[in-house]
Amino acid sequence: MLETYLPNVKWDRMYEATVETLYMTGVSVLVTFIFGIVLGLLLFLTSKGHLWENKVVNLVVSGLVNIFRSIPFIILIVLLIPFTKAVVGTIIGEDAALPALIIGAAPFYARMVEIALREIDKGVIEAAKAMGAKTSTIILKVLLPESMPALVSGITVTAIALVGYTAMAGVIGAGGLGNLVYLEGFQRSRDDVTLVGTIIILIIVFIIQFFGDMITSKLDKR
Secondary structure (H helix, E strand, O other): OHHHHOOOOOHHHHHHHHHHHHHHHHHHHHHHHHHHHHHHHHHHHOOOOOOOOOHHHHHHHHHHHHHHHHOOHHHHHHHOHHHHHHHHOOOOOHHHHHHHHHHHHHHHHHHHHHHHHHOOOHHHHHHHHHOOOOHHHHHHHHHHHHHHHHHHHHHHHHHHHHHHHHHHHHHOOOOHHHHHHHHHHHOOOOHHHHHHHHHHHHHHHHHHHHHHHHHHHHHOOO
């Protein structure tokens, strides 16, 4: 029956493309989560009135974050081609998309981390400092636990954006559903391939949003 309504859809290739998209999204989300938290903490801690206050470091990190956050993703992929080739050894395939995905998403998430940290009650931080807690203890026992609901909510939004980024990366040969929809659907005027690929991407996004909301609600003690 499916063959009647979707004659051009090759399900084995659709499955393979879905796995490639999930791989690119999963790896980039994990690395973005780590890098974003590190950058966000650096932005927060080096800002005025905080533990590592340093105007120069804050300006440099903030500037780099703003630059990479502002570059349209499709342009960023092109700009990073020499870097990608040097690191990965190729500019084709799902692994080749990872540097651009991470560099494009980490600064975006870092700002979300910084905002989440700024929303923490300053009294809690001051109390920890008054008790003689080390900086590492304040980070691990106060800042991250207190901001965790916002951090999870932020990485959920970032993960959904990364699904869209993988689709754009697919247009220039990164693989995944974006590549399949563009080559097999759009370029060959096969609307059924485009439709199925789009539906699968939407399902992935809905699943990410569902689990992200569920985890955030469990972590939020308010």
